[in-house]
Amino acid sequence: MVNYKELGLVNTREMFKKAVAGGYAIPAFNFNTMEQMQAIVQAAVETKSPVIMQVSKGARNYANGTILRYMAQGAVEYAKELGCEKPEIVLHLDHGDSFEICKECIDNGFSSVMIDGSSLPYEENIALTKKVVEYAHKFDVTVEAELGVLAGVEDEVSSAVSHYTKPEEVIDFSTRSGCDSLAISIGTSHGAYKFTPEQCTRDPKTGKLVPPPLAFDILHQIEEKLPGFPIVLHGSSSVPQDEVDTINAFGGKLPDAVGIPEEQLREASKSAVCKINIDSDSRLAMTAAIRKHLAENPSHFDPRQYLKPARENMKKMYIHKIVEVLGSDNKL
Numbered sequence: 001m002v003n004y005k006e007l008g009l010v011n012t013r014e015m016f017k018k019a020v021a022g023g024y025a026i027p028a029f030n031f032n033t034m035e036q037m038q039a040i041v042q043a044a045v046e047t048k049s050p051v052i053m054q055v056s057k058g059a060r061n062y063a064n065g066t067i068l069r070y071m072a073q074g075a076v077e078y079a080k081e082l083g084c085e086k087p088e089i090v091l092h093l094d095h096g097d098s099f100e101i102c103k104e105c106i107d108n109g110f111s112s113v114m115i116d117g118s119s120l121p122y123e124e125n126i127a128l129t130k131k132v133v134e135y136a137h138k139f140d141v142t143v144e145a146e147l148g149v150l151a152g153v154e155d156e157v158s159s160a161v162s163h164y165t166k167p168e169e170v171i172d173f174s175t176r177s178g179c180d181s182l183a184i185s186i187g188t189s190h191g192a193y194k195f196t197p198e199q200c201t202r203d204p205k206t207g208k209l210v211p212p213p214l215a216f217d218i219l220h221q222i223e224e225k226l227p228g229f230p231i232v233l234h235g236s237s238s239v240p241q242d243e244v245d246t247i248n249a250f251g252g253k254l255p256d257a258v259g260i261p262e263e264q265l266r267e268a269s270k271s272a273v274c275k276i277n278i279d280s281d282s283r284l285a286m287t288a289a290i291r292k293h294l295a296e297n298p299s300h301f302d303p304r305q306y307l308k309p310a311r312e313n314m315k316k317m318y319i320h321k322i323v324e325v326l327g328s329d330n331k332l
């Protein structure tokens with residue numbers, strides 16, 4: 001049993017309170033590799049931003065949960081080494097699908113967990129979330145729950161259709177489950193293909209797909225019912241067109257990849273939305289840099305030669321999100 005406090009990590013409670021009051025959102029970046037971890041920490045330190053480093057089931061399968069936990073511990077020490085006296089880093093389990101996996105993470109130093117019972121019937125979702133909350137709160141670990149279903153594919157989480165969160169259920173759910181924050185469904189979606197071309201319109205000038213707008217009316221109704229309660233948006237990558245273009249220009253094939261426009265995420269950050277999950281954009285930034293580097297330098301075979309520009313490109317993207325989209329810079 002390791003408590004996250006021994007590792008220098010923090011939970012999300014104070015962080016979210018300040019974010020809701022201050023009208024900004026905390027970045028939640030998924031990580032699987034050392035280069036992603038380094039880029040996240042460098043970006044957070046340089047912009048003086050709190051940050052959530054999150055681990056999905058796919059990340060645990062790929063990199064091993066124990067290794068990722070030690071990497072998060074290393075992230076705290078690395079941030080200090082880079083000159084940040086008091087880093088605010090959360091280690092969060094993304095899409096925990098059982099009590100057992102949440103317990104295992106809590107027992108191994110995670111400071112925050114998500115229990116995703118959104119595919120269960122409503123009462124079962126409450127019961128499962130409540131069970132996780134009761135265990136987590138004994139150790140001052142915070143719990144994110146989910147109500148409503150997002151479409152798209154994210155590691156092993158997938159659904160063909162979305163169901164928007166029903167505002168009338170939100171008070172009942174959060175009160176009875178005791179969750180600390182709630183992921184809602186208002187039209188964001190997992191993965192790099194968030195919408196089919198049929199769901200979008202086409203910009204007549206560029207020919208690019210324009211996705212349907214987020215359901216801000218639902219978000220505002222939820223804010224009115226539960227003032228100040230922390231809301232989370234999943235599936236909120238923007239799928240930057242320049243990265244997609246670079247990938248396609250250097251041998252990739254990502255036709256019609258489309259994400260959530262940054263203006264809409266900027267607007268959401270100013271509301272009760274205090275955590276925004278970004279995963280695909282990091283994958284795209286890494287892949288674009290690697291494809292470009294290898295195409296331009298066919299003789300290179302040392303992974304450091306192409307992982308270095310990949311890390312730089314991810315860092316640039318993380319800084320852009322923190323400063324230009326979420327507004328979490330200068331909050332430490």
Ligand SMILES: [Zn+2]
Binds near residue numbers: 095190234277
């Ligand atoms: Zn998600």
